[in-house]
Amino acid sequence: MSSAERLIESTRELLWERGYTGTSPRAIQQRAGAGQGSMYHHFSGKPELARAAIGRTAEEMRATAEAVLSAPGPALERIAAYLHRERAVLRGCPVGRLTQDPDVMADATLSEPVKQTFAWLVGRIAEVLREGRDRGELDVALDPESTAATVVAVVQGGYVLARAAGSSEPFDRAVSGVASLLAARGTSARNDD
Amino acid sequence: MSSAERLIESTRELLWERGYTGTSPRAIQQRAGAGQGSMYHHFSGKPELARAAIGRTAEEMRATAEAVLSAPGPALERIAAYLHRERAVLRGCPVGRLTQDPDVMADATLSEPVKQTFAWLVGRIAEVLREGRDRGELDVALDPESTAATVVAVVQGGYVLARAAGSSEPFDRAVSGVASLLAARGTSARNDD
DNA sequence: GTCTATAAACGGATAGAC
């Protein structure tokens, strides 16, 4: 792996662990095994490096979600698969954590991928729900847009609860809880024939 | 207000806006209108000041939640009131944001109030749900513990979506979505007489 | 491309005067 590559990967890890403010060029260099000269040769500074790192992380998150959501099967099963997907729960969401960083949100070029990723994710899940509704798999009274926002929020909030507790249990409970609430709105779950 | 008091309040604001790592003693002093000598006379340093600030913020959050949850009325209405309570959505949760700060979580005296607050909140909401179930207001198939975790997670995750979007809309959608899912599990909502 | 030298400002405090 080239120096530039290692620097981007180190930045990704550090942004995830410590956030933008908590990540210094020095720490990036040390983790990458690269010197200052090398870093400033490849990147103009911390913001540009963060740009590269955030863009890559956002793209990865999107691809991972899309893989689960575009799988064949009933809508509710795909949502459940998204909810129960394996995650490094105690580390939190590498994209979601950036929303708490004022220096990231103040810089449009850094915040844009964050904004786009969540806009896309909620929209994509709403799409799956609409599909399910149109296929008659879901209660028509279920609003796709707000339900999608709920699903994504549970995951993001689950990370918060897990980190607060120092255990992934609250996360698991939160996603099971919403999966259960959703399952009750599936057509096959209704007994009011 | 005394110097010590102003220092604590400034620290609370800065921890909320910028997190622990992003908050310097200098910034605290300036916002409080106090000098270094004053700050180090009243507090041993940044950690002790943060201790005071976090404790107070956690206590406030708990009191606010308790006020809504202990109100009279059906369980689902109290949960809905908690969900729709007025919030400074774009600022995020002053307690939840601390879970993203590794320096806070690494210090047990700082992380303890955070841990306790969420443990209490989820437990308290589970209690309300159990009450509702026992009174016959709720579907007995609804698990109080996991549903409570879902409710709190939606709020915490709603903040993340709102900050990402730069708008409180996704937050409102997420809480409406879960409120709607919950309402469908209320006894009066069932039509399987 | 990578290394070392240099630097202004900030972070987080201590010490002693008033």
Added chain:
DNA sequence: GTCTATCCGTTTATAGAC
């Protein structure tokens, strides 16, 4: 109680040698 002086390490670079 509050102020000023001082301190050492870090942050975030820039400049120039190799």
